[in-house]
Amino acid sequence: MFRKKTVVKVQRRAREMNLSWSLDESLTDIELGKLIFPKESKQAPKKMPDFNFRSELLFKVIADRSERGSTIVTTNLAFSEWTDLFENTSMVAAL
Structure with a gap:
């Protein structure tokens, strides 16, 4: 069961990644997850604390x-x- 906040976050992330529904029905959950949340982070690495x-x-x-x-x-x-x-x-x- 998904929470509303989770669904909203996924929808927002999909828009950021230029994904729109309806998606190819053969797309698995894992493949969709990789499209929405790719492994490569575009954020700067975290700074270590002093x-x-x-x-x-x-x-x-x-x-x-x-x-x-x-x-x-x-x-x-x-x-x-x-x-x-x-x-x-x-x-x-x-x-």
Whole structure:
């Protein structure tokens, strides 16, 4: 069962791709999907986030919090592996 929003999106995308109904009846759902949503994206690749900035921001939040009380950080990494995630080793040691 399709939701109305999904159908509207498919219709809008079909217009963008210059597809109109009625389509060839021998066209399969997979072939139609490839026509409407081709694999090649015309969008620019996504920019990676600034992990250095984010790790410094996390450190600041934890440092500010430590002035008021204890903070617990959970992770699936061993503490020795934190430097793989956070580039600043002195910051990891301070945590």
